[in-house]
Amino acid sequence: MVMIETKAERMVINLGPHHPSMHGVLRLIVTLDGENVVDCEPVLGYLHRGMEKIAENRTIIQYLPYVTRWDYLATMFTEAITVNAPERLANVSVPRRASYIRMIMLELSRIASHLLWLGTFVADIGAQTPFFYVFREREIIYDLFEAATGMRMMHNYFRIGGVAADLPYGWVDKCEDFCNYLTPKIDEYERLISNNPIFRKRIEGLGTIGQDEAINWGLSGPMLRASGVKWDLRKIDHYELYDELDWEVQWDTSGDCLARYFVRVREMRESAKMILQALKALPGGSYENLEAQRVLAGPKSEWNGPDYQFISKKPSPTFKVPAGEHYVRVEAPKGELGVYLIGEDSVFPWRFKIRPPGFVNLQILPQLVRGMKLADIMAILGSVDIIMGEVDR
Amino acid sequence: MLKFLNKVGDYAKEAIQSAKFIGQGMGVTFDHMRRRPITVQYPYEKLIPSERFRGRIHFEYDKCISCEVCVRVCPINLPVVDWEFNAEIKKKELKSYSIDFGVCIFCGNCVEYCPTNALAMTEEYDLSTYDRHELNFDSVALGRMPTKVTEDPFVTPLREFAYLPKGAIEPHAVSHTERRAGKRPEEILEESGNIGNNAE
Amino acid sequence: MYTGIDLQQALIDVLMGFGLTQGVAKVLWMPLPMLLVFLVASVLALVCTWLERKVSAAAQQRIGPEYMGPFGVLVPLADVGKLIIKQDIIPAKADPILFTLGPVIVFISVFLCYLVIPFGQNLLISDVGTGIFLVIAISSIAPIGLLMSGYSSNNKYALLGGLRAAAQSISYEIPLALAALAIVLMSNGLSTVSIVNQQADYGILSWNVWRQPIGFVIFLISALAECERLPFDLPEAEEELVAGYQTEYTGVKFMLFYGSSYANLLLAGLLVAVLYLGGWELPFPIDRISDWFGISKNTPWWQIITASLGITMTLLKAYLFIFTAILLRWTVPRVRIDQLLDLGWKFLLPIGLVNLLLTAAFKIALPNYFGG
Numbered sequence: 029m030v031m032i033e034t035k036a037e038r039m040v041i042n043l044g045p046h047h048p049s050m051h052g053v054l055r056l057i058v059t060l061d062g063e064n065v066v067d068c069e070p071v072l073g074y075l076h077r078g079m080e081k082i083a084e085n086r087t088i089i090q091y092l093p094y095v096t097r098w099d100y101l102a103t104m105f106t107e108a109i110t111v112n113a114p115e116r117l118a119n120v121s122v123p124r125r126a127s128y129i130r131m132i133m134l135e136l137s138r139i140a141s142h143l144l145w146l147g148t149f150v151a152d153i154g155a156q157t158p159f160f161y162v163f164r165e166r167e168i169i170y171d172l173f174e175a176a177t178g179m180r181m182m183h184n185y186f187r188i189g190g191v192a193a194d195l196p197y198g199w200v201d202k203c204e205d206f207c208n209y210l211t212p213k214i215d216e217y218e219r220l221i222s223n224n225p226i227f228r229k230r231i232e233g234l235g236t237i238g239q240d241e242a243i244n245w246g247l248s249g250p251m252l253r254a255s256g257v258k259w260d261l262r263k264i265d266h267y268e269l270y271d272e273l274d275w276e277v278q279w280d281t282s283g284d285c286l287a288r289y290f291v292r293v294r295e296m297r298e299s300a301k302m303i304l305q306a307l308k309a310l311p312g313g314s315y316e317n318l319e320a321q322r323v324l325a326g327p328k329s330e331w332n333g334p335d336y337q338f339i340s341k342k343p344s345p346t347f348k349v350p351a352g353e354h355y356v357r358v359e360a361p362k363g364e365l366g367v368y369l370i371g372e373d374s375v376f377p378w379r380f381k382i383r384p385p386g387f388v389n390l391q392i393l394p395q396l397v398r399g400m401k402l403a404d405i406m407a408i409l410g411s412v413d414i415i416m417g418e419v420d421r
Numbered sequence: 422m423l424k425f426l427n428k429v430g431d432y433a434k435e436a437i438q439s440a441k442f443i444g445q446g447m448g449v450t451f452d453h454m455r456r457r458p459i460t461v462q463y464p465y466e467k468l469i470p471s472e473r474f475r476g477r478i479h480f481e482y483d484k485c486i487s488c489e490v491c492v493r494v495c496p497i498n499l500p501v502v503d504w505e506f507n508a509e510i511k512k513k514e515l516k517s518y519s520i521d522f523g524v525c526i527f528c529g530n531c532v533e534y535c536p537t538n539a540l541a542m543t544e545e546y547d548l549s550t551y552d553r554h555e556l557n558f559d560s561v562a563l564g565r566m567p568t569k570v571t572e573d574p575f576v577t578p579l580r581e582f583a584y585l586p587k588g589a590i591e592p593h594a595v596s597h598t599e600r601r602a603g604k605r606p607e608e609i610l611e612e613s614g615n616i617g618n619n620a621e
Numbered sequence: 622m623y624t625g626i627d628l629q630q631a632l633i634d635v636l637m638g639f640g641l642t643q644g645v646a647k648v649l650w651m652p653l654p655m656l657l658v659f660l661v662a663s664v665l666a667l668v669c670t671w672l673e674r675k676v677s678a679a680a681q682q683r684i685g686p687e688y689m690g691p692f693g694v695l696v697p698l699a700d701v702g703k704l705i706i707k708q709d710i711i712p713a714k715a716d717p718i719l720f721t722l723g724p725v726i727v728f729i730s731v732f733l734c735y736l737v738i739p740f741g742q743n744l745l746i747s748d749v750g751t752g753i754f755l756v757i758a759i760s761s762i763a764p765i766g767l768l769m770s771g772y773s774s775n776n777k778y779a780l781l782g783g784l785r786a787a788a789q790s791i792s793y794e795i796p797l798a799l800a801a802l803a804i805v806l807m808s809n810g811l812s813t814v815s816i817v818n819q820q821a822d823y824g825i826l827s828w829n830v831w832r833q834p835i836g837f838v839i840f841l842i843s844a845l846a847e848c849e850r851l852p853f854d855l856p857e858a859e860e861e862l863v864a865g866y867q868t869e870y871t872g873v874k875f876m877l878f879y880g881s882s883y884a885n886l887l888l889a890g891l892l893v894a895v896l897y898l899g900g901w902e903l904p905f906p907i908d909r910i911s912d913w914f915g916i917s918k919n920t921p922w923w924q925i926i927t928a929s930l931g932i933t934m935t936l937l938k939a940y941l942f943i944f945t946a947i948l949l950r951w952t953v954p955r956v957r958i959d960q961l962l963d964l965g966w967k968f969l970l971p972i973g974l975v976n977l978l979l980t981a982a983f984k985i986a987l988p989n990y991f992g993g
């Protein structure tokens with residue numbers, strides 16, 4: 029058979045840093061052969077603010093307002109890891125109530141992050157409408173955050189030894205309302221998205237990561253779980269009081285973008301379930317109940333006991349990071365968020381290394397998109413779920 | 422031939438399935454068309470900032486003891502505390518105090534750690550000016566009372582989710598006078614059956 | 622045969638009443654309908670943009686334009702005003718001639734198609750014998766304009782967008798033409814008027830949708846693809862190509878693109894109405910009514926009523942299609958380029974051929990129902 033020999037010049041195209049679907053300021057240098065991707069090289073650093081260096085000359089108190097700028101969509105997690113690191117180094121205990129409040133906040137934050145991921149992911153494939161729907165729900169979460177912490181995104185709520193303030197009046201009731209409201213909404217998204225033939229065709233079998241591969245690349249979070257590894261730090265590290273709640277690790281085996289979608293959607297449902305449980309099990313119940321019981325039982329009541337505090341002891345502005353070093357991690361919505369902290373018994377940490385999940389997960393992108401179509405870059409990138417604030421720090 | 426027909430049949434089934442699911446999706450979007458818009462028509466409607474909202478900082482000159490704790494806990498050491506030691510009364514005398522809200526990130530650390538509560542967060546959030554230097558508030562500007570959404574006759578105030586009555590999701594749907602979620606102390610007492618105890 | 626209202630003759634008669642010869646009157650008449658159709662098409666396309674905003678807003682639980690005129694109807698006008706006074710930028714290394722020519726070609730080719738769109742028996746500019754074929758032929762000029770602008774912009778996104786536009790138009794023109802061909806087969810003529818007349822007998826029951834359900838679906842899909850609307854908006858896929866071939870355009874040239882894309886959508890709607898939904902015909906045969914009441918078909922006021930009803934019906938049907946297209950746009954994701962071409966060549970084309978074959982067979986077997 030005679031074949032017409034075609035040899036096209038390859039085109040190098042620069043996606044980003046200002047491109048509609050580059051999730052902030054990621055830059056991809058893509059080599060195209062027609063519509064096919066031959067090579068892809070991510071360029072990072074457009075949002076680098078020296079977060080680790082800043083930490084080295086701030087006290088933990090001073091540094092806390094900064095951390096929400098790493099991953100600005102899962103803000104509670106960055107705060108959690110920033111207080112967990114010195115907390116464990118200094119052996120500060122956290123009251124049970126504080127721990128429950130933290131869990132509720134973390135799971136709300138996880139839902140918020142996954143919701144926004146859902147919106148952008150589907151928008152990356154071309155459907156704009158779910159983006160607006162998820163904002164509707166996310167707005168409610170942020171209203172709840174605002175009522176409890178004073179700000180919608182930059183909470184500055186976690187403190188060494190607990191949280192900055194107790195939950196406000198009526199908050200528990202409204203949070204419950206939200207969880208009950210969320211599940212039908214997720215059903216609605218699924219009706220809109222999950223079975224859509226175009227969505228399925230675009231996503232199914234795309235960007236498949238095998239189990240070994242996922243582990244070898246150091247992936248974490250939904251990226252890892254979608255590849256058939258049942259690895260959730262909440263179950264593995266037993267931090268906070270997650271063991272007291274009844275929940276399952278959500279995972280999938282196929283390892284493609286669709287699996288990642290399903291893992292995240294199921295995680296949202298699971299988180300809503302966990303919050304409902306945590307609200308029930310919250311030691312002392314809602315704020316109004318706790319206060320009423322305290323007044324009722326007088327000054328020497330058990331209600332003033334350590335379990336029912338929102339913070340064990342307010343950290344002094346000169347809280348010293350003890351000498352020593354360790355690595356602390358939490359299961360953020362994007363994966364394993366870790367901090368490697370070296371203290372030398374001074375108010376400033378000597379080293380504050382951040383291990384952002386997005387940065388590590390992003391590594392696999394060039395390998396995944398090679399040989400795919402141009403449009404698949406967006407779908408795969410969307411399914412990785414990166415936040416440049418955290419990747420570049 | 423049969424194989425071919427089977428294939429055609431499968432194909433047709435798939436096409437019908439696709440049409441069904443696209444229809445299902447359109448059902449969702451179509452259903453939204455009859456729902457009430459959830460957007461807040463700023464600036465005609467405004468959400469009432471929550472009680473803990475961290476807006477512009479209010480400063481009370483007379484309460485300040487010039488201890489500079491606020492400077493030390495601020496991530497960027499922002500507040501400018503200008504004081505002089507008065508030898509006569511053996512105390513620090515505050516000469517001027519200022520915070521530049523063009524730089525402040527409203528983290529609230531200064532307010533949280535101020536020993537005399539001279540600082541407080543207000544609900545004022547619309548601070549924009551044409552000149553960024555106007556955002557550098559001195560002690561007089563810091564001492565002004567905040568503007569309130571609820572007191573503006575041109576604005577319909579809406580309550581945020583956490584302040585709505587139990588079960589309500591949408592601020593447009595409820596009157597702003599309705600009682601917010603959460604029990605009152607007497608209700609809690611009644612529920613716990615402790616009314617007798619209370620009397621002693 | 623009943624011909625309905627005839628504006629041309631009426632106006633020519635009036636002009637001749639002023640003492641002009643018939644020739645002069647005809648010349649005077651000529652630019653009028655063109656201008657009218659151009660204006661009407663522009664206005665209707667502007668309505669489409671407003672509808673797009675409102676429908677998308679409603680589907681997303683927003684309000685959409687609200688303060689500019691009642692329900693924000695003046696927003697499209699504001700758009701036009703804004704785009705007209707905007708600076709016209711030609712990128713430094715672009716080819717200025719091609720860059721300017723691109724949008725013009727697209728615009729002209731779209732608006733030319735309105736020549737043969739009938740709003741009533743005599744309410745069209747020219748009932749040319751080639752009718753529907755003319756539309757298909759002219760509308761395939763548009764991709765040349767897109768390719769031109771994509772190529773001349775000196776922008777890689779634009780180039781990719783232009784190439785995609787060309788590939789897409791070529792592959793969807795064929796199923797579109799095949800679907801239209803089946804209709805032509807049934808109505809024994811390419812003229813749009815005869816196509817509508819052939820659907821006139823039994824009101825809604827005689828519309829072509831019932832006789833050509835497969836063709837209808839093929840036509841809908843290909844029309845969406847020809848209009849470059851989601852799920853087939855690959856040439857301007859925002860998430861992939863920023864804005865495709867429009868990336869470098871601003872001001873008036875952008876307006877031409879934007880306007881012609883909506884005019885194209887409207888055109889597709891009108892074509893759907895004409896080909897499948899009985900054009901200006903009402904769901905029930907209006908002639909029967911006039912017979913009932915014993916009104917002569919040539920009574921002037923009755924003629925005006927039928928004409929305005931006809932226009933309303935055509936627009937209603939067209940806007941029904943547009944509404945569906947808009948809602949679809951805000952519901953579904955975008956297909957990938959290879960899937961798009963697969964759908965065109967491997968699905969619509971064979972099905973279109975089968976449909977044509979079936980139509981021919983039915984035409985022979987059941988000549989009464991399939992226009993023998």
Ligand code: SF4
Pocket residue numbers: 491494495496497498499500520524525526527528529530531532
């Ligand atoms: S709110 Fe934060 S940033 Fe602003 S002055 Fe106070 S401590 Fe500094």
Ligand code: SF4
Pocket residue numbers: 484485486487488489490491492500502534535536537538539540
């Ligand atoms: S912390 Fe309070 S009292 Fe001390 S200087 Fe600041 S404002 Fe004044």
